[in-house]
Amino acid sequence: MSKDLVIGMAGSGGDGIISAGESLIAAVALEGYHAIMTKSFGSQIRGGESSCRVRISTRPVLNPGGTLDAAVALNWDDFLKFGAELPVGGNTVVIYEAKSGVAPDKLPLVGVAPAEAIAVPIAELAKQTAGTDRAKNTVVLGLLAGWFGINGDAIVAGIRKRLAKKGVKVGDAAERSFKAGMTWAAEHPLAHELRLDPPEGQRGPKLLTDGNDMCAAAAIFAGCQFFGGYPITPSSEIMQFMSREIWKYGGALLQAEDEIAGVGAALGASFAGKKAMTATSGPGMSLKTEIIGLATIAELPLVIVNVQRGGPSTGMPTKSEQADLFQAAFSAHGDVVRPVLAPTTVADTFRITVDAFNIAERYQTPVIVLSDQEIAQRKETVDPIDTSKFRLEERRRPTAAEVEDYKRFRNTDSGISPVSHPGMPGGNYLGSGIEHNEHGDPTASGVMHARMNDKRFRKLEPLRHERNLFLVEGDPGAQLGLVSWGSSAGVCREVLVHAQAEGLRVKLLVPYLLYPVVEETYREFFASVRAGLVVEQSHQGQLYRILRMMIDVPACVQPFCRSGANPFRPREIVARLRELTLAMQRHGSNTRQPQE
Amino acid sequence: MSLRGIDFTALVLRDALDLAILVEEEAEERYREFSSQMDLHDTPDAAEFFRFMSRNEQKHGAELAARRRELFAGEPRVVTRAQLFDVEAPDYDATRAFMSPRAAMQVALRAEEKAYAFFVAALPHLRDAGVRALFEELRDEEVVHQDLVKIELGKIPPDPDVDPEDFTDEPLAQ
Amino acid sequence: MTTTTANTGHACAPGDYKSDLKPIWCPGCGDFGVLQCVYRALAAIGREAHEIAFVSGIGCSSRIPGYTTAYGFNSVHGRALPIAQGIKAANPDLLVLAAGGDGDGFSIGGGHLPHAVRRNMDITYIVMDNQIYGLTKGQLSPTSRHGRKTVTSPYGNLEEPVNPLMYVLAYGAPFVAQGTPADMPGLTAVIEEGIRYPGFAFVNVQSPCVTYGSEDQMIKAQKEILQPLSKMGHDAANRIAAMDLAQHYGKDLYTGVFYRNPVPPATYEALVRGLQASKQAGALPRERILDLFLQREPQDEEDGGSET
Secondary structure (H helix, E strand, C coil), rough: CEEEEEEEEEEHHHCCCCHHHHHHHHHHHHCCCCCEEEEECCCCCCCCCCEEEEEEEECCCCCCCCCCCCEEEEEEHHHHHHHCCCCCCCCEEEEEHHCCCCCCCCCCCCCCCEEEEEECCCHHHHHHCCCCCCHHHHHHHHHHHHCCCCCCHHHHHHHHHHHHCCHHHHHHHHHHHHHHHHHHHHHHCCCCCCCCCCCCCCCCCCEEEHHHHHHHHHHHHHHCCCCECCCCCCCCCHHHHHHHHHHHHHCCEEEECCHHHHHHHHHHHHHHCCCEEEEEHHHHHHHHHHHHHHHHHHHHCCCEEEEECCCCCCECCCCCCCCHHHHHHHCCCCCCCCEEEECHHHHHHHHHHHHHHHHHHHHEEEEEEEHHHHHCEEEEECCCCHHHHCCCCCCCCCCCHHCCCCCCCCHHHCCCCCCCCCCCCCCEEEEEECCEECCCECCCHHHHHHHHHHHHHCCCCCHHHHCCEEEEECCCCCCCCCCEEHHHHHHHHHHHHHHHHHHHCCEEEEECEEECCCHHHHHHHCCCCCCEEECCCCCCCCHHHHHHHCCCCCCEEEEEEEEEECCHHHHHHHHHHHHHHHHHCCCCCCCCCCCC | CCECCCCCHHHHHHHHHHHHHHHHHHHHHHHHHHHCCCCCCCCHHHHHHHHHHHHHHHHHHHHHHHHHHHHHHHCCCCCCHEEEEECCCCCCCHHCCCCCCCHHHHHHHHHHHHHHHHHHHHHHHCCHHHHHHHHHHHHHHHHHHHHHHHHHHHHCCCCCCCCCHCCCCCCCCC | CEEEECCCCCCHHHHHCCCCCCCCCCCCCHHHHHHHHHHHHHHHHHCCCCHEEEEECCHHHHHHHHHCCEEEECCCCCCCCHHHHHHHHCCCCEEEEEEEHHHHHHHHHCCHHHCCCHCCEEEEEEECCCCCCCCCEEEECCCCCCCCCCCCECHHHCCCCEEEEEHHHHHCCCCCEECCCCHHHHHHHHHHHHHHCCEEEEEEECCCCCCCCCCCCHHHHHHHCCEEEEHCCCCCCCHHHHHHHHHHCCCCEEEEEEEECCCCCCCHHHHHHHHHHHHCCCCCHHHHHHHHCCHHHHHHHHCCCCCC
């Protein structure tokens, strides 16, 4: 019996591998398990290699996991194309298509001997029961349900729902294939037990969704009334969700002619007084830079979601990376500063997106949300979120008194000036990208420019001391520290569990607010460490570099980074932590006492 | 310059007076705008002259307004600025940066000539005797104004042979 | 006749739309005339200044919003149209104007134009077309004549100019007009009519640059050659006839309405309103939007689960 299973499946696009994964995760979510599903595929729109990983656990899962417990290969050519994304190890049970003709002891897996290998006549079973070998994926689901002890009814119901439009006959055929798989599994039990423990705690409804949909739903909840955008992988789903839902809340959406028009329209909507957002990926961010700078000097709230993908330039549209931080923090000419937030899981994407809208409104600034492809496009079970616990903020509008002799950019103590919008009598003003005085009139005065720059930076000062946008976990007395953000943080949180099990003392700092840098939080964290790693998916280690810019990072804190599409696995980080611990012990452990 | 929607044959004195006031108002505003342009573009002599013209127009307008109040106190105005287009106000394209005072005066002169032509052209269409009298008066006023400007012109030396643009800076990219 | 606002009933005068900011345009600039016509057109329409949003890009003519009392947004080069559309989509009750020069509109902004036209929001776009880049000191513009010598074409422009009228007519705009400050009443009339037209209205204005323009482009010269379309027997309901006349751009100066669709097509915002009305009925309350992601028992399943 196991508390945690990672299943990887691969085949070609026509095999319905990803639908199988979706059915599986839907069923286990209903059962009350925690689960994450990621998918990966080749560049053909149809018929290329296709794979998914489903991690199922009785405890909350924070990342897609490491080596597979079960590997399903509908054909070996495609399976092997995924290389390290579907890692087979000594404990893996490999289930593969008998038609491939490969003997169980002669699998084309280099340097790996899996725990068990079974050839299953999947195509044959599909043909017999459904009349087509396209039903392979349903046979596979039957096999998995049989071997893992997952309730078949939920899976069948899910499959039927998906096929509902195609008629009852198709649903019936699918159910037959599914049952054939279950029967085959029952008749051929695995030598290696792969049954899942029953789910822990109350079997309650879980939410099941991906980061993009969660982001869009959070935006609607936060009061977003306008979305302007342009399709780009891997963010298009945000726009698609909005295009289904935003009208229901009296909002509007524009799929614009290009990235610039998309963010331009969103900025216009913000100027008109509405909460507005756009979503894109790296190449779109580069195009939107000028308008983001305009939003900064015009002091207008705007939420910009960047679902990071492999870069630079066109890069790798379907792969994840965390290399847009420099751009998020620094791009746009002139002295600009804007908040940059990053979620770490599908679950916290809700809260971070709501925070983004609140911060944008409060400080009248563009806010960048750095999601990444992995979080955005993986399905994850999420415990129900109590939306009543969230406070929503609106921009500070001028009172009747303040509208008398209204100065749009009044240099208040906080730096935040009440902002009017077209339609508000008396609040008429000129918004512009050109530097301006308090009234909004264009200026070229050095004195005024310095004052306005100061205002725009000063108004964000409270964010530099915002501790609530950080997570600190692990052993508070540890002298070994990890810093990580985005999807990598989910891996590091699991690392803490492994480390504790091994007796390694580690603590973790996860910034949700990446910029401006909250210096005191990092200083405090680093004050007590004798070794540390900043874990992130970029060649340059961008957060590490930014921290080096802003604070004194001790030499013992080093980047643990690499280019994207090479996700971190908990084990490799644990291994490194083990090395660092040993090194610390060798150099004497009594020089710095843990802070109580 | 033109008037829109005015039927001269049916024009009554009250409306004629109001129109005349608006004509002066339009001209006054235009000269004020011109003086502002000249100030912004480092052409103080022309600025001063346009301010002088603006004050003149304002004075004429005030005189007409006083008369209107006397005759038609309490009656609302029914004609609007929307019906006038640069009757006496000089055309926008008349000004130039660094224009000489002489050139500025010539702008005013042409505007007065334009206004004169307007009143002359309107006269044959007017049926109301009081309105006719008013327009004749205004026409004659224009002649007086033209003479005033010609006097000012006489006071200043002729324009130098050189063009100020020969000495000024090149236009600057913004 | 006095004009009144739809809401308050109080009269609007052109002066109500004049701000305190003094224009930095060169004396003699055609844009002064355009500005005056804008004031007049707005006064005739009678909307309060605070209900008007006036968006521009970058250029001399893009300074225009600041010289009005409307809510102005002098944004970045070429992007007035997307921003204006965002404003209109967010609040369709506003009167939205967009303005800019020929470079702003047909060069860097050129890609936005066809989409703004086909989206057909009720926005009036005024382009001050002076065939030069004035603000940046006299470079070629997309409407500069072939052979024109400028600081970036000292041996003469090698390219043929864009024909703004032809483009916008071909894109399918429901209202296309041209005016010039050489005929202020005519220009006021087309701006006013464009604003009143329920859909995307394009007004090209031959507003000469007094600093970099050639003599034949000046107001005086224009007055000699301009021909009002209304006196040419042109049927403004005929798009092909309009395009035939538009071919003369650059050679003859035709003013007035080139094309006016007698059956105004539905605007984007009207369609949005329809969509909002039809979808609002079944909406989950905002606080319960996450219910869309709930995994339910098969027998509890209702319509409205999210697509996998």
